[in-house]
Amino acid sequence: MSTDKKAKIVIERTYQAKLEDVWDLWTTKAGFESWWGPQGFRADVAELDARVGGALRYEMVADTPEMVANMKKMGQPPSHSVTSRFRECQPRERLVLTNIIDFLPGVAAYENDIVVDFRAAGGKVTMTVTLAPMHSEEFSAMQREGFTSQLTKLDARFG
Amino acid sequence: MQLDVFQALADPTRRRIVEALLAGEQQVGDVVLRAGIHQSGVSRHLRILSEAGFVSMRPDGQRRLYALKAGPFQELDEWLRNYRALWDARLERFEAALQRKNQKSKDRSKRK
Numbered sequence: 114m115s116t117d118k119k120a121k122i123v124i125e126r127t128y129q130a131k132l133e134d135v136w137d138l139w140t141t142k143a144g145f146e147s148w149w150g151p152q153g154f155r156a157d158v159a160e161l162d163a164r165v166g167g168a169l170r171y172e173m174v175a176d177t178p179e180m181v182a183n184m185k186k187m188g189q190p191p192s193h194s195v196t197s198r199f200r201e202c203q204p205r206e207r208l209v210l211t212n213i214i215d216f217l218p219g220v221a222a223y224e225n226d227i228v229v230d231f232r233a234a235g236g237k238v239t240m241t242v243t244l245a246p247m248h249s250e251e252f253s254a255m256q257r258e259g260f261t262s263q264l265t266k267l268d269a270r271f272g
Numbered sequence: 273m274q275l276d277v278f279q280a281l282a283d284p285t286r287r288r289i290v291e292a293l294l295a296g297e298q299q300v301g302d303v304v305l306r307a308g309i310h311q312s313g314v315s316r317h318l319r320i321l322s323e324a325g326f327v328s329m330r331p332d333g334q335r336r337l338y339a340l341k342a343g344p345f346q347e348l349d350e351w352l353r354n355y356r357a358l359w360d361a362r363l364e365r366f367e368a369a370l371q372r373k374n375q376k377s378k379d380r381s382k383r384k
Contacts, residue, residue: 134373148365151358
């Protein structure tokens with residue numbers, strides 16, 4: 114049965130670029146900071162060690178006046194730190210970033226992976242990002258920022 | 273502590289029950305057979321699912337019939353759209369960053 118598999122989102126993009134440049138955007142401090150975001154945030158990388166077991170630590174900082182105000186309104190600090198690990202790292206082929214999700218009340222700590230596969234052909238690079246979005250870092254951020262509708266809430270006794 | 277739709281579905285047995293109910297309205301015994309799960313605990317799981325809005329129950333004489341409800345699935349769908357949009361925007365920035373990188377290396381080779 115397929116029910117034990119986690120729901121996954123697969124996003125594929127093809128860029129006219131060198132494989133090396135695509136890889137560097139994930140695996141160097143300057144590269145990662147130049148795009149990660151998300152919208153309204155910037156990532157200040159404290160440590161990025163792209164090898165198996167290496168850490169990726171960054172601060173997610175609200176970066177626009179609107180977002181700063183929004184976080185304040187929600188009673189949230191304007192930044193929070195995120196730690197991930199490179200579970201896999203095959204240079205210019207594949208990397209797996211693991212986030213430890215241990216901040217959800219009532220949910221046992223668990224890991225959430227971002228898998229990225231790189232494939233170069235004919236001067237182009239195809240990058241496939243596979244996400245298991247349930248309870249991800251971004252989900253909780255979106256909840257804080259009120260991007261999502263208020264989801265149905267249940268009383269604790271059923272947990 | 274509060275349970276949301278994600279937590280209601282976090283349990284593998286409850287996901288099996290939801291899949292079994294895709295076949296249509298049915299009694300507990302059929303849910304147990306279709307889902308290939310143990311009888312014990314099934315009514316507790318069904319209660320959690322109905323409290324989270326996934327499942328409805330109606331009595332039909334002596335029988336109690338369970339069925340899926342659309343509401344939470346629409347919420348999940350909405351949430352997935354938001355999540356996808358976040359990654360779409362992120363990968364647009366990725367592409368822009370890549371173009372800046374390309375431009376820089378072109379400029380460098382021109383100067384050579």
